[in-house]
Amino acid sequence: MIPRFVQPSGKTLIKFLSVAWLVLSEAAPVSAQITAFKQAVAEAASENEGVSAFYRDSGYKAIWTGKDAESMERRSALFNALSLADLHGLPQDRYKVEALKAQMADVRSVRDLGQVEAALSQIFVKYARDLQSGFIKPSTIDKDIVRKITRPESNVLLSEFANAKPSAYLRELAPASSQYRALLKEKISLEQLLAAGGWGPSVPVRKMKSGDAGRDVIALRNRLIEMGYLNRTATSQYDSSMQKAVEAFQRSHGLEVDGVAGTGTIKEINKSVADRLKSVIVALERERWLPRERGKRHILVNQTDFSAQIVDEGYVTFQTRSVIGKNMEGRRTPEFSDEMEHMVINPSWYVPRSIITKEYLPKLRANPNAVSHIEITDSRGRRVNRGAVNFSNYSAKTFPFSMRQPPSKRNALGLVKFIFPNKHNIYLHDTPQKHLFAREVRAYSHGCIRLSQPFEFAYALLAHQEENPKDYFHSVLNTGTETKVPLKQKLPVHIIYRTAVVTNTGKAEFRKDIYGRDAKIWDAMRRAGVALSAVQG
Template identity: 55%
Template sequence: MTRKPPINRVTKLACVLWASVATTFFEPNSALAQSTAFRQAIAEHAASDRALATFFQEHDYQRFWTVQGEIGTKRRAALFRAIEGAELHGLPAARYDTQNVMQQLEAAKSPRDLGQIEVAMSGLLLDYARDLKTGVLVPGAVDGSIKRERPSFDQKAVLAAFASGNPNALITELAPDSNEYRRLMKEKLRLENLIQMGGWGPAVQAEKLEEGDAGNTVIALRNRLMSMEYLERHVGVVYDQKIKQAVQAFQLANGLEPDGVAGPSTLAELNKSVEDRLKSIIVAMERERWISQPRNERHIRVNLTDFHARVYENDEVQFETRAVVGKNGDDRRSPEFSDEMEFMVINPTWHVPRSIAVKEYLPKLKRNRNAVSHLKIYNRQGRVVNRGAINFAAFNKRNFPFAIKQPPSEKNALGLVKFMFPNKYNIYLHDTPAKDLFAREKRDFSHGCIRLQKPFGFAYEMLSKQENDPKAFFHRKLDTGKETKVLLDQKVPVHIIYRTAFTLPKEGVQFRSDVYGRDAKIWDALSKAGVSLGAVQG
């Protein structure tokens, strides 16, 4: 791994720089030539970057990094200090070629050299700033189900701010301004310290442990729970009430049913190494950089790995409910994206997506035209068609000309209410008659949409900003039995996210399983980009 220069060397090199060029650079007879050489060097080296070239043109090729005096020293020191701390943010430190720039600074002897340094250091700043503000990776290139673009990045604005403001303050402001990012960063440092101290100790070699058990495996479980800070100092060798409560606390923090029994799924999570958890945190920090929308305002987060939907306001959870997400299959996994909730539909009609109609229902109708009798079939004119008049065997996935719908009812696949944030992926939140699925620990069963365990409570929360009695308003519409569209006075941002590591303001750091395998792909891509577990590698 590239070793970064110590920060005290920056000031030393600044002095070397000015000692080496001052004599020739400020000779009156050569000033014009030197100025021309300086400009030409910048123009040549910035030619491939239009934003960078334009910035220097608009600022009349003023020296930015090599300007004489305290401001130049501060700018250089701020940049090198930031890059020294790149690994604190889970960034690929070796990606930023500080050694090359240092060598240029040491060897600078002419205005042309200084022009080249101006471009090199500006490029260094922009590379670091882009990665910290918008992420190291291109989301969709890692996994096609991640429907996010890297947030926009204004190179000229970053350079201008750095030129006109406090360099150290600007560097600080580059990181995502969210409490979630700050909490993740704090956890990253904690885990790195744990690795240096040897981690959580030996894994627990057992298939199942529960209250009343005793022996070496219980001691291993007890010791690991103490190392993880779920259990205070304990010297017993029996799986007692204190150990059970510690296991329950661990289960809650890992999305497991808190039954207090250390079964296979609990032990599998318990035995994950500190290094594995650190990878999840670094991936979560990268993911946090992909979401550019402000989230201090009221918004909805659906975490696919957590099988929950939550409404936040000012970083506080206002409402939460269990959720069912897309099944872990190629065409059913729920995508990740952000949008805005605009309205709800009470007593909705289910317009069966064509993919479901031709893949699932057409084969059934071919075998028995009276199958799925709860659904109605419509022709292209929007009229209900008598099934007896249709030869279903004559159609296939490509030429099936009918639409299939389910009228409003308690048995409707969408339940009694759906929540819409119109998007090209045809994903929305909705009720469901299949209530039993919410009792499962792992809840990936849908075709991609998000089913809510408490849809009525969610509706009341959505209406709470515009109705004095949201519950009464909702039930008046519901009791009509008719499909009713209710617009939200104020659109609510929706973020469908995927976090195997995240924080809850009151519960602390949480970890979840990589249900779709996406975080493993992201870590692999980050590793290839140069991100490493710095504390592990010393």
Template identity: 50%
Template sequence: MWCREAMNIYNKRFKALYVITFGACLWFGLAFQAVSEQSLSFKLGLVSEISSDRKVFAFYEDRDFTPIWIDSSTESKDRRVAFLQALDSVGIHALPEGKYGKDALLQRMRTVKTDHDLGVLEALFTRSFLEYANDVHSGLLKPSEVIEEIARTSTYLSVQDYLSGVASEDGANYIVTLPPQSQEYHNLLSLRQELLDVAENGGWGKPVPQGKFSVGDSGPEIVALRNRLIAQKYLDRSVSSVFDEKMLQAVKEFQTNHGLLSDGIVGPGTIEELNVNVFERLKSVTVALERERWMSLRNVTTDFQKSRTILVNLTDFTAKILDDGVVTFETRSVIGTNKDDQRSPEFSDVMEYMVINPSWYVPRSITVKEYLPNLQQDPASHSYLTMFVPDTGDVVPRHAVDFTQFDEDTFPFELKQMPSPSNALGRVKFMLPNRHNIYLHDTPHKTLFLKEQRAFSHGCIRLQQPFEFAYALLEKQSSNPVSEFHNILETGLETTVALKEHIPVHIIYRTAVTSADGRMGFRRDVYGRDALIFEALESVGVVIAQNHG
């Protein structure tokens, strides 16, 4: 079911469509009674339009060119109505409103005269449906073609899948359920309409002046701050010019919902987020809708309904465990630095095991770019690292090597750090084997978690509370997960602990998110990815609103 707000908008817009199409549909149904979809002329009209599309032609050939849309059955009529409704609502989903040929379909329905015309119309419905179905279900863009670091390579639904679905007895309902059915998608639809309403009414008013404000302050700057918080629904209406306790709570709530330190002090970071205009927020929501459609490729909604899922939102700097769709554990995270070879990728995989007291096998890129230059200057540097031969594992004494004879391409050895509290991976790592060599792990650098923006790693995800994360994972398979974990930890030996149930892990990137209390919040575009995606959406015809404050 769509959220109530989206349905209200949808119903209002459909009334006009229904009035326009009712006459055409009525005449169309009467005209069809005088012709047969099995006529040679109908087939010739259909084939003339689909012969160049091998997959569509094969589908119709297998059903002896029996129509999906163009017959007098109730099912066929319901499909037509449901699809025309869907085309009228593409703007709600932030899809290009002129892309799917709704007006051309309506015009054809009004002017159809012969069986051949009906065959052509059948093909036009199918062509329009396939384009719409793919866009609303799986997204307008191919993620990795926009940004290589978005590694969502799942299988798209095929032409056969889409046409079989719409040709089923419940084809009308199939059309209705093509958009993502996740709660997050419905929340985004509702928020988008709310933001559009704000934009139509001129935005959120004047920006907050620069400065630093806290409880007890007063003056015109505080009035501007109060007005902005009222406009964004964090405060009830008031004319007070004093930063009081109610404003303090509103500021803290705003900060929490925007990934800021919730200290109630209005400084440069908070003011920057308060002053983001509604048009920029609409961009974030529009991109989030597209990203949610990409997630349909892996049936992520189904994953969240399973007993356990791990969700890492890179822009939020958090890692969460969800049980039956409810967050049961959350910890701060550190993500990859905003550099070409260090940004954390987006992908989905499965967590299979953890390693307690892990060794750190230094990635090749770090070895040759960071450590080799130091070793060339001082072979005794980084004494905590062991050098070995990759194929045999034999340890290589540093004094026996002339490091100056090697460069990034020719250095033949690898480096590793043995298990210890100071190990770069800390005391535990959580493995989801993948081609990116990305995993979650502990870290000895705890102070980084005190920072608001936490992009400091080489790409892997560091956890502030790795032990508690481990307990939560083990509680499904151990009567005493804390004792089991620490008994292994205290041995100091590198030990692999398999998870009896593998857990879906989704590393995502959302600048428009749902907060714990159901309010929509926003995050900064840490890597600039959403800006690139929005540009790509604009290039294929997505339009959201005029610029407002």
């Protein structure tokens, strides 16, 4: 009778399968064992075509359950990696480690051993994919998160792993970006803070400013000290040091920097360590969704920060304020990546069908001369005489005309737009509504991204192909003619949504969840088994 293996623990776990092979080798002829092992692997791996393909191509050679040192090293590396899954904000229970250990302990036949071989491969593939590109499918969270997630094929992962140093390979699965590493460090720091009790008592929600004094100011002082924005002091006055501390907090949380602790600022100051930790864990998952190769030079638009940046070799070389889509159905700016191909100087605005039918048609029914700055054109592009049309005869479905605003300073797109062709019809552009950039929350557009400094943005893009980009830009602008200017080198564009980021100086910054997307992601992560943990320092 083949003996039942006892539940392994510790180092015994990585060695016992070698013992299993020695015991089982006495139970039946080698050829029969091999056949039974292959059949078991084939059956158990059939759930995953990629895993099945790997074993078919390798002749069902064992990579986990062999008695050689390489197999033992792979098992050890995998279980060590799985034990640290929660470090990356992955749900520990997702990988069923205890069930896998129990299955390994229950090996009583070659067939059982083959099933363990396939099970280890399937768990490895799940973990590897999760760590490389996230464990949540973005489109299931919000229809406006339209990222194309590239998930590696199971057979490719297994083949690479089988020919690599196991521990090194598993470590390198996570995104290699400096942002991911910084977020991991911030996660550990916040977990230690959580274990230590956080930032202390919350602050009464009322407006406080320079010259104020009293218990509420002391509460604010203590909170700012615990958060690292203010050096230790015994003052009960809202003095210049406290004002500077409030300004620093406002700056790192995307708030209006005025040094006044208004109710909005106090509410952000009162956000708990747990709340900030959730943002960081969500940011780790979001970082896994992004392309591994961002582009040495790329454009980064963070919706929650209302900013657009040009990044060169990991450093921000240009940044400007932005306006994004209004927080309402059909207007929220989607998240995706693409490539910028050209800019249009002196653009016409071709009004989207949705705006024509939802906003302009009702106005035209009431007054044919409404929105007179917009041309109405027929299917051949000819201008339509408004006085000859009874707009009341048309519905949103039957309206046969297009609408266009010619180039001008009053154009809705301003004087330049930047195009990265995409099915969402999203692009970056100038705007005549400059006053909106002074606001703290800048979500007002129909979905496209408006830039505060579009000319300077254009100069920065053209600098890589024109000797004097500013002069070139204005020479085209001054013609008043709509002109397409191709970029000689296409530029990756990443439109992201990040409520937690870490700057190049290592300082964590946080933003408001303006569309509520991060709350949805956290809820999905929580339901999948991700939990906040307090780590002792």
